[in-house]
Amino acid sequence: MGKQSSSLVYQIFQHRFPATFKGFFYFLPISLALTTLLLIFIYISTTANVTKTQSQTTLYLQTLPSLINIDQTSNLPILPFEDNEDDNDNLFADPSRTARLSRASQWLLGNLFGLIDGNDTNNKEAYHDGDIFLQDYKQMNKSLKIYVYPHSKDDPFANVLLPPDTNSKGNYASELMFKKALMESHFVTKDPNEAHLFYIPFSISSMRSDPRIDVHGIPDFVQNYISNITLKYPYWNRTGGADHFYVACHSIGKIAFEKAFVAKLNVIQLVCSSTYFPSSYLPHKDASMPQVWPRGGDPPNLLTSQRKRLAFFAGAVNSPVRIALLKVWANDTEIFAHFGRLNTPYSEQFLGSKFCIHVKGFEVNTARVADALFYGCVPIILANHYDLPFTDILNWKSFSVVVHHIDIPVLKKILQGISNEEFAMLQSNALRVRKHFQWHTPPIDFDAFHMSMYELWKRRSVVRVRLTPSMEFM
DSSP, rough: HHHHHHHHHHHHHHSOOOHHHHHHHHHHHHHHHHHHHHHHHHHHHHHHHHHHHHHHHHHHHHHHHHOOOOOHHOOEEEOOOSSSSGGGSSSSSGGGGGGHHHHHHHHHHHHHHSSSOEEEEOOOOOSSSSHHHHHHHHHHHHHEEEEEEOOOOOSSSSSHSOOSSSSSHHHHHHHHHHHHHHHHTEEEETTTOOOOOOEEOHHHHHHOOOOOTTHHHHHHHHOOOOOOHHHHHHHHHTTTTTTTTEOOOOGGGGGTTOOOOHHHSSEEEEEEBBBBBTTTTTTTSSSEEOOOOOOOOOOOOOOOGGOEEEEEEEEESSSSHHHHHHHTTTTOSEEEEEOOOOOSSSSHHHHHHHEEEOOOSSSSSOHHHHHHHTTTTEEEEETBBBOOTTTTTTTGGTTEEOOOGGGGGGHHHHHTTTTHHHHHHHHHHHHGGGGGOOOOOOOTTTTTTHHHHHHHHHHHOOOOOOOOOHTOOO
């Protein structure tokens, strides 16, 4: 039966198909075989490179303890690796990848200045759309209303809930300066029906330093506070807290709502530690605020020609990224990377450098970005997953250089690849936007306070539930 079927197929093929078509069927298997061999060859070549890279990464991970325990040779402290990011194992690029990284860096520079996608003009503008921003900002300044939960000076936790009497200083000043500025501003309303948003006025930094609460007691304090305002006022229950916000500049703020899980999903966070990596921060809901160490007086202007050093960093070694930076560049003559405190004022190094490096420490944020802008130094952002402040308003490509951790070994090549004209553009825009990274008493238009308020304005709900008299006195 099988032979008869084969013979039948052969006879049909002989009588029904032209010669050219039969020729096609003759060469088809050969073509498929050659194509398959080519694909196998490409696959083997590709996987060989990946395997080589993985083996080199594995070798790096195996030798990593020796890189961390470098106190005997480099006077750097022993530091355990962080477990909150998955890219710390790629901090050092092996020599075989340097050329590739250099080419990638050149592409990044082309992309930075719009040379790849033809968007050169837009990438030189400090704002994504300055006209829309100005128009919407004016509307915000005129219309935005905030209701602040009231507390008296007799409250046992008045130090946590009320604004400070004096101006704040230090790394976490932004949190308290925001509260002080808001309470003295025209944005506050005593009529909850007028309010677009409701401010939860506890201060994370104050709780952290209060021995009655301490770091470990912050989640309990927040849980109790949310429970109290839920029982005492009807405002939270209308939206589940989605029109409420709190402010935190210390990274410990990310644990504040650990015991108020539902509230954590809804409340707007205005924070300095704004990183995409943990699930606790959602950029479309939450907003980034700059960490600013308040500086007195007017910001200086120093000519580019007087900046002799290529790049500068100084600080504690409290992350693998900083260890990598110092391991590669600690002895360089053009990039000044220093562990610990300087013997000279920081301002001299900021003013004497073209680029100032912001490197993530325990968290993605530090005050170095605002410091760099204050002193007219172009910031280098070495902090993966950092949701940069006001990034939906400001075009960070126009006044900073964002570098991935893995590009630390080719950092100098990246910076040297920036021409004088490109640097002049970056610095000019840095001087233009630095007003947004400064606090003033009283606040002035477009400063850090007003820009933070604008971020809140953009996150307000367009639908508001008006309270009836019966609801107000529940």
